[in-house]
Amino acid sequence: MTALLEVEDLRITFATRSGTSHPVDGVSFSVARGELLALVGESGCGKSLTALALLRLIPPPGQIVPGSAIRLEGTDVLALGAAELRSIRGRRIGMIFQDPMTSLNPVFTVADQISESVRAHQRVSKSAARVRALELLQEVGIPDPVERLDNYPHQMSGGMRQRVMIAIALASEPELLIADEPTTALDVTVQAQILELLDRLRAARGMAILLITHDLGIVAGRADRVAVMYAGRLVEEATTAELFARPSHPYTKGLLASVPRITGAVTRLQPIAGTVPAPTAWPAGCRFHPRCPASLPRCADDDPPALAVGDSHRMRCWLAASGPS
Amino acid sequence: MSAPLLEVRDLVKHYKATGFLARKTPPVRAVDGVSFTVGTGETLGLVGESGCGKSTVGRTILRLQEATAGSVCFDGKDLFALDASALRQARRRLQIIFQDPYSSLNPRMTVGDAIAEGMEIHRLAPRGEIPGRVARLLEEVGLDPAYAARYPHEFSGGQRQRIGIARALAVEPAFLVCDEPVSALDVSVQAQVLNLLADLQARRGISYLFIAHDLAVVRQIAQRVAVMYLGRIVETGPTEDILARPAHPYTQALLSAVPVPDPTTQRLRIVLPGDPPSPSNPPPGCPFHPRCAHPDKDARCSSDRPLLHTLGRGQVACHHAARTP
Amino acid sequence: MTGSLWRLLLRALTSPSGRLGAIVIALLTLFVFVAPWLLPDPSAMPDLLAGALPPGAGHPFGTDQLNRDVLSRVVSGGQISLSVAGLAVLLAVTLGALVGGLAGFYGGWLDSALMRLVDGALAIPRLFLLLLLVAVWEQMPLGALVLVLGATGWFATSRIVRGEVLRLRSAEFVLAATALGAGPGRIILRHLLPNVAGPLLVAATLGVGDVILLEAGLSYLGIGVRPPTPSWGSMILDARPLLTTAPWTSIFPGLAIAITVLAVNLFGDALRGALDPRSA
Numbered sequence: 048m049t050a051l052l053e054v055e056d057l058r059i060t061f062a063t064r065s066g067t068s069h070p071v072d073g074v075s076f077s078v079a080r081g082e083l084l085a086l087v088g089e090s091g092c093g094k095s096l097t098a099l100a101l102l103r104l105i106p107p108p109g110q111i112v113p114g115s116a117i118r119l120e121g122t123d124v125l126a127l128g129a130a131e132l133r134s135i136r137g138r139r140i141g142m143i144f145q146d147p148m149t150s151l152n153p154v155f156t157v158a159d160q161i162s163e164s165v166r167a168h169q170r171v172s173k174s175a176a177r178v179r180a181l182e183l184l185q186e187v188g189i190p191d192p193v194e195r196l197d198n199y200p201h202q203m204s205g206g207m208r209q210r211v212m213i214a215i216a217l218a219s220e221p222e223l224l225i226a227d228e229p230t231t232a233l234d235v236t237v238q239a240q241i242l243e244l245l246d247r248l249r250a251a252r253g254m255a256i257l258l259i260t261h262d263l264g265i266v267a268g269r270a271d272r273v274a275v276m277y278a279g280r281l282v283e284e285a286t287t288a289e290l291f292a293r294p295s296h297p298y299t300k301g302l303l304a305s306v307p308r309i310t311g312a313v314t315r316l317q318p319i320a321g322t323v324p325a326p327t328a329w330p331a332g333c334r335f336h337p338r339c340p341a342s343l344p345r346c347a348d349d350d351p352p353a354l355a356v357g358d359s360h361r362m363r364c365w366l367a368a369s370g371p372s
Numbered sequence: 373m374s375a376p377l378l379e380v381r382d383l384v385k386h387y388k389a390t391g392f393l394a395r396k397t398p399p400v401r402a403v404d405g406v407s408f409t410v411g412t413g414e415t416l417g418l419v420g421e422s423g424c425g426k427s428t429v430g431r432t433i434l435r436l437q438e439a440t441a442g443s444v445c446f447d448g449k450d451l452f453a454l455d456a457s458a459l460r461q462a463r464r465r466l467q468i469i470f471q472d473p474y475s476s477l478n479p480r481m482t483v484g485d486a487i488a489e490g491m492e493i494h495r496l497a498p499r500g501e502i503p504g505r506v507a508r509l510l511e512e513v514g515l516d517p518a519y520a521a522r523y524p525h526e527f528s529g530g531q532r533q534r535i536g537i538a539r540a541l542a543v544e545p546a547f548l549v550c551d552e553p554v555s556a557l558d559v560s561v562q563a564q565v566l567n568l569l570a571d572l573q574a575r576r577g578i579s580y581l582f583i584a585h586d587l588a589v590v591r592q593i594a595q596r597v598a599v600m601y602l603g604r605i606v607e608t609g610p611t612e613d614i615l616a617r618p619a620h621p622y623t624q625a626l627l628s629a630v631p632v633p634d635p636t637t638q639r640l641r642i643v644l645p646g647d648p649p650s651p652s653n654p655p656p657g658c659p660f661h662p663r664c665a666h667p668d669k670d671a672r673c674s675s676d677r678p679l680l681h682t683l684g685r686g687q688v689a690c691h692h693a694a695r696t697p
Numbered sequence: 698m699t700g701s702l703w704r705l706l707l708r709a710l711t712s713p714s715g716r717l718g719a720i721v722i723a724l725l726t727l728f729v730f731v732a733p734w735l736l737p738d739p740s741a742m743p744d745l746l747a748g749a750l751p752p753g754a755g756h757p758f759g760t761d762q763l764n765r766d767v768l769s770r771v772v773s774g775g776q777i778s779l780s781v782a783g784l785a786v787l788l789a790v791t792l793g794a795l796v797g798g799l800a801g802f803y804g805g806w807l808d809s810a811l812m813r814l815v816d817g818a819l820a821i822p823r824l825f826l827l828l829l830l831v832a833v834w835e836q837m838p839l840g841a842l843v844l845v846l847g848a849t850g851w852f853a854t855s856r857i858v859r860g861e862v863l864r865l866r867s868a869e870f871v872l873a874a875t876a877l878g879a880g881p882g883r884i885i886l887r888h889l890l891p892n893v894a895g896p897l898l899v900a901a902t903l904g905v906g907d908v909i910l911l912e913a914g915l916s917y918l919g920i921g922v923r924p925p926t927p928s929w930g931s932m933i934l935d936a937r938p939l940l941t942t943a944p945w946t947s948i949f950p951g952l953a954i955a956i957t958v959l960a961v962n963l964f965g966d967a968l969r970g971a972l973d974p975r976s977a
Contacts, residue, residue, distance in 0.1 A: 089558040190646070204647040234421035235585060236644045239629040243643055261559065264631025291635050305563035307588040309615065309630045310637065315570070316592065318563035322528060436872050463878040476869040480891035486870075489887075490877040536873070543877060 050077040051255050052101070052119055052140075052223055058112035059096055059105060061326075068326040070109075071096050072279035075353075078223065083249060083256045085266040085287075088276035089302075091323045094259045097276075098227045101257075102136050119223075138168045141216030145228040147208035151200040157184070157211050158196040164218040183214040188244055206237035210244065217248065223255045230265065242269060263306060267291060272359075275299050278324060278334035281353070285360035296362040297339045333365070341366060375448070376409035377579050378433070378547055383407070383442035385425070385432050400652040402428040404603035406442075407680075410547070413573065415580040417594030417611065419587055419626070421648050424600040426583045430549040433581070434466055435459060446547070464494050467540035471552035473532035477524040483510075483535050484520030490543040509538040513568060530561035534568065541572070550582045554589060566592050587630050591615060599623050602659040603651055607693075609686015619683055619693040621666045658691070668692040705895055708971035715967025721960035729775035749943035759945040761935065767946060771953050774927040779957070781843055781922070782908040788847025790901045793854025794893065798885055800855070801862025812859070815852045823849050827911065832920050842921060846908055854900045861893045895972045902965035906958040913954050929954050 059071040071093040078084045088094045099105050101117055103124065117124040119139060127135070144150045152160060161183055162176035171179070177196070184192035187210040200208055209229060216224060226245065230238035242265055249256055258270060266273055267287065274284040275296065283296040294300045301319035321338040324330055330337050336346035343365055354367035361367075383406045389397035403425040410416045418426045432439045435451060444451045446466060454462055470476040477486055487506045491497055497505055507517035513534040524532055533553060540548060550569065554562040570593055572578060584590050590597055591611055598608040599620065607620040618624045628642040644663050649655060655662050661673040672691050680687040683694075709715045752759040758767035796815070800808040818826075830845045831837060865871060865888070874888050915921030916930025924931060929950040936946035 089560065206647050234648060235629045235631075236421060236625060237647065238631075239641070239643050240645075243641075262631055263559075263633040267631065267633045267635040287635050291633065302559060303633060305560045306633055307563075307566070307586075307592045309588045309591060309627065309632060310634075313591060316563035316567055318567065319560040322530070322561075323558075431872070434876055436875055460878040460880070463876060466876075468873065468876045470869045470873065472869060476873060478870040478874075478888055478892070480894070481887070489874065489879070493878045493883070539873065539877070 050120075051080045051082075052078040052257070053116070054097075054101070055116040055118075057097060057100060057115040057117065059093070059100060059115075060110055060112055062108045063327060066327050069329065070279055070326040071100065072329070074276070074279070074281055076274055076281060076284065078255050078257055080222070081249070081253045081255055082271045083258060083269060085258045085260060085270035085273045086276060087260060087263060087266055087273060087302075089261050089323060091326070092276040093279045093326070094276050095227055098142070098225050098257065098259050101225060102140060102142060103132060134168070137164060137216075137221070138219045139221055140223045140225065141219070141221035142225040142227065143209070143212045143216050143229050146232050147200075147205055147212055148232075150212055151208055153200050156197050156199055157203075160211070161215050161218060164215045168219040179218065180214070183217060184211075186217070186248070187211075187214045188240075189214075204237075205233050206240060209233065209237075209241055213241075213244065213248070217252075220252070221254065223257065225257045225259070227259045228261070229258075231260070231262075238265070245269075263302060275302070278329055279326060280334070280363065282335065282364070283360075283362040284353075285357070289357060289360050293357065293360070295356045295360070295367065296335075296364050297341050297366070298335050299362075301338075301340075333363070335364075377412045377447060378410040378581075379445040380409070380429075380433060381407050381443045381445070383429065383432060383444065384440045385428050385437065386440045398652060401603050401654060402651050403432065403439075404651075404654075406600070406603070406605055408598055408605065408608065410579050410581060412546070412579055413577040414596070415573065415582050415594040417590035417597035418581060418583045418600060419585065419590050419597055420600035421585055421626075423602070423648050423651055425603040425651065426600050427551055429600075430468065430551045430581060430583050434463075434468055434549060436468070460493075464490075464543045465546045466549070467543065467545040467547070468549040468551060469533070469536045469540055469553050471555055473529040473536070473556060476536050477532055479524055481523075482520065483522055483524065483527075486524075486535065487520070487539045487542050490539065494543060496543065505542070506538075509542055510535075512541070512572075513538045514564075528561075529557055530565060533557065533565050537565075537568065537572070541576075544576075545578060547579045547581070550580050552583055552585070555584065555586070562589070569593060587615065587627060599626065602649055602654055604659065604689065605680065605687075606660065606690070607686065607688045608680070609684065609688075613685055617684075619686075619688040620660075620690050621664045622660050625663075658689075666690075666692055702894055702898065705898065705968065705971050709964065709967040712967045712970060714963045715971075718960045718963030718965075718967060721956065722964060725775070725957055725960065726779065729772055729779055732772045733769075733776075749939055749946060751943070752945055758949045759943070761932075761946045762939060762943070767932075767949050770927050770932055771929070771949050774929045774932055774950065775953060775957075777839070777922055777926055777928050778909055778912060778930075778954075781839065781846065781912050781928075782905045784843045785846035785850065785908045785912075786901050786904045788843065789850035789904060790854055790897055792847070792851035793900070794858050794890065794897060796851065797855035797858025797860075798862055798889065798893070801859040802866065802881065802885055802889065804863075808859070811855070815855055818849075818852045824911065824914070827915060828920070831915060836923060837920075839922065839926065842912070842915075846911065850904055850908065854897065854904070857896050857900055858893050861896060862889050865889055865892055899965055899969045899972060902961060902968055906961040906965070909954060909958055909961070 055075050057071055057074040061068045061070060074097055076084065086094050086097065096105065100111055105111060111125060115125065119135060124135065158177055158180050161180035162173065165171060165176040165179050181192055181196060184195060189195050189207060189210050230241050233241065245256060246269060248254060260266060270287045272286050273290045274281045275298065277298050283299045294303055304317040305319060307316060319338055324334065332348045333346040333351055336342040339346065346365055351363045351365045353361045353363050356362050356367050383403055385403040386399040386401050388399045406429055408416060418429060420426045431437045433444050439452065446462065449462065451462060484506045487509055488502050491502055491505060506520050510517045510519060515531060515534055554565050557565060566589065573580060582590060582594050594611050596609065597611045597614050598605045599622065601622050607614060607623045614623060615627065618627055625642040625644045628640055646663050657674040657676055658678050661669065678689045678691050680689045710719055749762045750756055750760040756766050756768065758771060760766055796811055800811040826849045827845060871884060871888055874884055912921050913930035916928040917934045919934060921930055922928035932950040933947050939946050
């Protein structure tokens with residue numbers, strides 16, 4: 048299975064008043080065709096910036112550091128000119144965002160916004176684009192699509208707006224969909240609908256999805272592989288079954304221990320001690336070591352590389368070298 | 373069993389429309405007849421999605437908004453009948469913590485002043501003793517007493533929530549309304565704050581009305597739970613009963629939508645169609661019937677509004693409910 | 698509260714224009730209130746026969762037609778102009794905060810009534826209002842001038858304050874204070890006003906520039922600060938006949954006005970920028 052997307056050693060810096068910050072500091076992963084990779088982490092870990100980098104949407108003063116590589120089926124995205132970049136954005140890679148309130152333009156109708164997306168990449172007439180918009184609305188499961196075509200965003204609920212956003216992203220049949228916390232702002236029953244929709248679309252179109260989230264729960268039932276991010280880097284990566292069966296990195300274990308459960312016995316939650324460090328001052332050595340219950344002496348000085356823990360299971364932790372606990 | 377600390381009966385809060393079309397627009401029925409009790413030292417979870425009215429219930433009980441109808445009896449006293457000065461005295465014993473850590477603290481007030489304010493208003497300690505008390509409260513919520521001189525913007529979301537808790541504790545309340553206190557926090561911080569709330573309850577015997585949309589979170593802290601939909605309680609009972617054997621179709625759907633971080637669990641996925649309805653235009657009969665997939669749904673459901681009736685150790689408002697085995 | 702106002706001021710000083718404005722204001726104020734001890738008394742018996750002398754030894758700014766030292770007059774005129782502006786703005790800001798605060802907090806008919814009043818007052822150009830109130834009074838005392846300037850300058854401020862109070866009234870920290878048992882007085886004084894202090898400070902600073910210009914204008918028309926009290930505006934009035942023969946008699950007071958207003962506006966703008974939400 049050839050990789051559709053390959054990210055190698057992605058680094059992003061921001062110049063701030065208190066010095067240079069490195070919110071993304073050496074992230075490498077790949078997404079295969081038709082695969083759902085979940086990028087999981089809490090706020091401040093750099094996951095959203097990573098997503099924006101894939102389409103070169105990093106706002107200034109942020110900069111992608113030279114030496115980073117982002118390849119879409121071999122093509123280096125970072126080296127593309129403006130016109131070629133536009134042909135990738137929306138066409139081969141689509142993106143949906145967290146807050147449907149602000150991601151849709153409030154002064155244009157749904158039909159206008161979807162048609163715009165269609166006509167940006169294909170030479171079709173306005174009426175043909177409108178027909179396509181209707182098809183897309185049906186595909187994303189909006190009831191009464193004919194009426195909804197001429198609605199404005201404020202006339203729709205959060206869940207429906209999110210569906211519209213998905214429709215816009217799908218308009219040009221992208222091979223990869225980046226979903227940045229697509230359900231965080233939605234109610235839990237609506238979240239279930241949207242996730243189910245994404246599953247369905249993925250199966251029907253063979254589309255790959257990069258799902259960015261902080262919720263390990265929505266990852267468990269859906270992702271093929273999971274990558275856990277902390278302090279600007281991936282700290283653990285594995286297939287979903289493997290990650291949940293044998294979580295190895297102390298951060299992953301800490302996350303799982305702090306999530307309240309709906310099943311099983313009710314036990315006291317075990318939160319991770321301390322707080323997330325600031326991107327202007329990453330700790331020396333292993334970035335997690337100040338909060339790690341299992342840190343070794345060498346963790347304070349040596350930054351661990353990605354080490355294998357099992358079959359297609361890697362983590363950045365010295366415990367892998369000495370054998371998982 | 374001793375008398376409950378708080379008894380809410382038939383609480384109603386309608387928002388009337390204002391402006392030109394006021395007479396033609398129906399009122400928003402945010403809370404439409406809610407009754408429950410909370411005992412000393414216990415936690416009642418109030419669960420529901422957006423628009424169900426749970427936050428309004430919390431604020432109306434404390435008379436931060438005036439109710440349209442109903443009664444709230446706290447420690448034998450009818451809160452709605454109190455005049456301004458009696459209400460101020462009663463306010464000592466009923467406190468609230470909010471969801472958004474960024475708007476719940478006055479940005480122009482030091483942390484110490486914010487915590488001390490309640491003590492000043494109710495003259496709980498001579499002036500010289502106040503700094504000492506503030507320091508002890510900060511320690512009790514897990515913060516460094518030196519933080520008293522700092523301003524809220526210097527703290528993270530989790531720390532601000534703790535400060536808000538310390539502020540509420542300063543007046544030694546018997547009852548605390550927790551309005552989604554952890555929804556805006558990261559998973560590991562959420563766990564810390566939940567543990568803190570549980571510890572405080574064990575140590576001080578405070579009762580909580582814990583408002584949340586996440587059933588898993590509620591399960592950690594509430595002995596009993598009430599599920600709200602469109603301004604009414606549709607099911608209530610001991611937490612474990614409700615989670616193990618939900619009787620109301622909405623509770624079942626809500627439960628099945630909660631993400632579980634375990635790929636091996638087999639669960640029945642009930643995906644509700646449509647969106648949570650708007651409280652300004654509730655459906656006739658049972659408020660849930662348009663989205664309900666109960667096999668026995670019939671004409672009664674769209675014409676007769678079901679009332680809460682006892683079922684097992686709890687209550688449910690459904691014409692066809694039975695505790696699923 | 699003072700801590701955060703201090704931070705606001707410090708942030709305003711980080712921009713070059715803010716620093717410039719602040720330095721000029723500081724120097725000017727210092728100069729105007731301290732220099733008199735170093736300079737000859739402007740009302741001392743002048744040499745009436747000497748006439749207007751150009752800037753030179755002994756008179757850095759020259760003298761006017763009554764041989765009064767222009768520098769000394771600029772200084773004492775400055776004392777008057779700055780004091781009048783400062784006090785008038787203080788009055789205006791207090792009135793604006795009071796009215797805006799009450800309107801925003803209580804809402805309802807009080808809000809409507811007060812705001813209709815403000816709307817009406819804002820419809821009348823301030824200068825006309827001032828002319829109406831001031832022109833008929835022959836020997837108007839300085840205090841009355843300050844009152845009138847202040848009483849005509851609070852309208853826009855009240856709107857700003859009202860807007861802020863409306864926004865903050867439903868902020869959760871205000872609800873929390875209510876839940877703690879705080880009454881309206883405490884909420885307005887400790888929670889609402891401190892959060893409005895920033896915009897108020899900006900309005901006040903920019904208002905000083907306005908008042909200086911208004912006072913100078915009125916004095917130039919002969920109905921502001923009345924002689925013999927010196928004022929930059931009346932100095933320019935007195936210098937009219939000498940415009941071509943002794944231009945320094947109008948240039949220096951004119952420059953004084955321009956520099957002061959510019960400095961005040963620069964600093965006020967820097968303050969407004971420092972108030973930006975992105976800097977907490």
